[in-house]
Structure formats: C-alpha cells, structure tokens
Amino acid sequence: MDEFASIRHWTAGRQTAEWQRRRGVTLGIGDDAAAVDLSLAEAGLDGAGSLLIAVDTMVETVHFAEGTMADEDVGYKALAANVSDIAAMGGVPLHAVVSVSVPSGYGSERMRRVYDGLYVCAEQYGIAVIGGDTTSAPSHMVVSVTLTGTVETGKELRRSGARPGDAVFVTGPLGMSAAGLHLLLREEAGTPDSEYAAIVAAHKRPKPSVLAGRLLLKSGACRSLNDVSDGLASEAWELAEASGLRIVLEEGRLPKSGSLSAYAAKAGIDPLEWMLYGGEDYVLVGTVESGGADAVQKAFHERGLPFYIIGKAEAGEPDVELIPLPKNWNGERASGRIARRKIGKRGYNHFDE
Numbered sequence: 001m002d003e004f005a006s007i008r009h010w011t012a013g014r015q016t017a018e019w020q021r022r023r024g025v026t027l028g029i030g031d032d033a034a035a036v037d038l039s040l041a042e043a044g045l046d047g048a049g050s051l052l053i054a055v056d057t058m059v060e061t062v063h064f065a066e067g068t069m070a071d072e073d074v075g076y077k078a079l080a081a082n083v084s085d086i087a088a089m090g091g092v093p094l095h096a097v098v099s100v101s102v103p104s105g106y107g108s109e110r111m112r113r114v115y116d117g118l119y120v121c122a123e124q125y126g127i128a129v130i131g132g133d134t135t136s137a138p139s140h141m142v143v144s145v146t147l148t149g150t151v152e153t154g155k156e157l158r159r160s161g162a163r164p165g166d167a168v169f170v171t172g173p174l175g176m177s178a179a180g181l182h183l184l185l186r187e188e189a190g191t192p193d194s195e196y197a198a199i200v201a202a203h204k205r206p207k208p209s210v211l212a213g214r215l216l217l218k219s220g221a222c223r224s225l226n227d228v229s230d231g232l233a234s235e236a237w238e239l240a241e242a243s244g245l246r247i248v249l250e251e252g253r254l255p256k257s258g259s260l261s262a263y264a265a266k267a268g269i270d271p272l273e274w275m276l277y278g279g280e281d282y283v284l285v286g287t288v289e290s291g292g293a294d295a296v297q298k299a300f301h302e303r304g305l306p307f308y309i310i311g312k313a314e315a316g317e318p319d320v321e322l323i324p325l326p327k328n329w330n331g332e333r334a335s336g337r338i339a340r341r342k343i344g345k346r347g348y349n350h351f352d353e
C-alpha cells in the first residue's frame with residue numbers, strides 16, 4: 001500500500017460528514033489544508049469564543065515501548081494528552097491534526113491500529129480529525145497531535161492567576177500512571193495481576209476531564225489551572241513561578257488510590273515518589289479562591305467527579321513546599337509547626353542529564 005492508500009486506510013469512513021459539520025468543518029482530510037467555520041465551532045459556549053491550539057508529541061522509546069502500550073493505546077494517548085491541555089485552559093476540544101512518522105518495517109496495519117485508538121479518543125471527546133502528515137522514519141515511530149479547542153474569550157484559565165490565600169486542588173489521584181509504567185516495564189509473566197488493572201489503565205488510557213475544566217471555568221472561583229503531565233511537583237512549580245507565589249502541599253491530603261498503595265508496597269517503593277514526580281496523570285491542578293472552594297467541591301461531587309483540596313498558596317518567592325505526614329517527622333518542629341520540606345523542581349524532563 002502506498003502512502004496515499006495508507007492514509008485512506010487509516011482515516012476513511014471513520015467520522016460522518018455530519019459529525020465534522022457540527023464542529024464547523026467545511027473541508028476535512030484530502031486537500032492542502034482543512035477549512036473550519038469558527039462561528040459554528042463556538043456553538044455551546046457561553047459567549048464569544050477564542051481559539052485554543054495545543055500540540056504534544058509521542059516518541060517510541062521515550063513515551064512508549066514494546067510491552068508498555070499496544071498500538072491502539074499509543075493513538076488514544078497521543079490525542080488524550082492534548083485533550084488534557086485544552087481541559088487545563090477550561091476549554092472544549094474541537095479539531096485534531098495528526099502527524100505520524102513510521103519506520104518502513106511497521107506496515108500499514110499497525111498504523112491502522114494506532115488510528116483505531118485515536119478515533120476512540122476522538123469519539124469520546126467529540127473531536128473531528130481533520131488532517132495530518134505522514135513520513136517515513138529511520139527506526140522509531142513518532143506521533144504528534146495538534147488539537148484545537150475553544151473557550152469563552154478572556155476567560156481561559158491560565159497558570160498565572162493564583163493569589164496568596166487560594167486553596168490548591170487536584171481533580172484526580174496521582175502517581176497511578178507511573179506505578180503502571182513501573183509494573184509494565186517489569187512484568188515478566190505478560191498479563192498483569194488484575195489487582196493492578198487500575199494503575200495499568202491509568203498509564204495506557206488516561207482520562208483527562210474536559211467537564212472538570214468547564215466546571216472550574218464556570219464556577220468563577222478558579223484562579224489558575226495546569227494539567228499534570230510531568231508530575232505534581234513540576235506542575236505546582238509552574239503555577240508558583242507563573243503566579244509569583246509559594247505553593248504549600250500537605251502530604252496527608254494528596255489523593256492516593258488503593259491500587260497504587262498495594263503495588264508500591266509490593267514493589268518496595270515509596271508511593272510519594274510517584275505521586276510527586278511520576279507524571280502522565282493528566283488530572284488538573286490549580287487554585288480556587290478559598291471562599292469558593294466548598295461550592296466548587298460540591299459542584300464536582302454532584303457530577304460524580306473527584307476534587308481534592310491539597311494545600312494552599314502563600315505570598316513569597318516562587319517555591320513549592322510539602323507538609324509531611326507525621327510518620328515522616330524527624331522530630332523537628334519549626335516555630336511550633338511541622339517542619340516543611342522543600343520540593344525540588346524535579347519531574348519528567350526531556351533534557352535531564
């Protein structure tokens with residue numbers, strides 16, 4: 001199959017013209033560029049919209065490897081990682097443009113499976129796939145997705161809006177993806193123990209919450225927002241630096257799932273390592289004005305969505321600190337309080353030595 005037949009094989013007949021038209025697409029895959037009527041794409045917003053644009057790339061051996069992700073999972077997660085960035089602006093995802101670089105030995109069927117997963121994600125989040133690019137690659141696969149979205153103009157939730165006194169929250173459990181990756185890289189038997197299905201699923205099929213971002217935006221109480229791709233510590237640092245303040249997290253409030261605890265105990269690893277520095281959680285972290293925190297939490301719980309207050313923002317130089325659990329005390333107390341621990345700007349960094 002040549003390049004053009006392959007592209008048709010991966011994409012043709014996946015989404016109806018009506019599905020695309022509802023997202024403003026007037027010209028989809030097949031010409032020099034796609035065309036979108038933005039006035040249609042804004043439907044559903046509470047007022048005039050701005051265009052959001054994000055791109056994230058997945059590289060074989062860096063983001064996935066044989067044994068950690070099936071081909072379908074790669075396609076799904078390449079799009080889901082971008083959905084997470086649109087959600088982190090309080091926006092609604094709309095259109096995806098997909099670039100793939102494929103080693104010649106991989107064959108068209110394997111890429112079709114990548115697209116099977118990608119279209120599952122597109123269906124789940126209401127996204128129109130409108131174009132892309134295809135090249136060969138020397139030895140490893142690269143999948144890059146550009147995703148557009150829309151958000152009420154001037155209302156997008158930025159990293160820079162936190163203020164001293166805000167409550168810091170996360171919208172889901174932490175560390176599960178890193179634990180799942182640890183298991184997948186070490187599992188010799190093949191099929192992992194079903195007890196750990198949740199951490200494996202968190203790694204392969206993250207579920208970013210667009211609804212969570214929309215609730216935060218509509219609440220009027222959310223002041224800053226980010227998504228957790230590189231780890232809570234790294235993302236909290238981004239909020240602290242963008243907003244110019246100190247973020248103080250409480251270890252005892254960080255949401256920890258049962259399957260994470262069980263697997264960490266088995267692996268002999270402190271789960272806090274994964275919760276702070278693991279990454280790929282694709283939950284949202286941000287701040288709400290403290291007086292509005294209860295109402296936001298109620299709105300989340302009414303919709304069956306998790307919401308955890310995990311700390312607070314304080315005036316000061318950009319910094320991230322952790323109030324440890326009593327078990328981690330070394331007996332020290334600073335001015336009558338539990339000694340806080342500085343949290344380094346550590347997380348997943350592509351250029352770490």
Ligand SMILES: Nc1ncnc2c1ncn2[C@@H]1O[C@H](COP(=O)(O)OP(=O)(O)O)[C@@H](O)[C@H]1O
Nearest residue numbers: 053054055056081084085088226227228229230
């Ligand atoms: N090669 C690049 N050229 C221009 N901008 C970039 C490049 N790589 C990243 N950025 C920008 O830098 C910022 C941080 O990127 P990144 O850490 O990848 O964000 P995220 O973790 O949300 O995906 C984003 O605004 C992104 O658009």
Ligand SMILES: Cc1ncc(C[n+]2csc(CCOP(=O)(O)OP(=O)(O)O)c2C)c(N)n1
Nearest residue numbers: 061062063064065068229230278279280348
């Ligand atoms: C085989 C393999 N090794 C390591 C990882 C862990 N990992 C790779 S990239 C990454 C961070 C997130 O990816 P990035 O490209 O930095 O996303 P962004 O911050 O741009 O959203 C993590 C934790 C993995 N997923 N798979």
Ligand SMILES: [Mg+2]
Nearest residue numbers: 055056057229
């Ligand atoms: Mg990125």
Ligand SMILES: [Mg+2]
Nearest residue numbers: 085088227229
């Ligand atoms: Mg992000």
Ligand SMILES: [Mg+2]
Nearest residue numbers: 229230348350
């Ligand atoms: Mg990153």
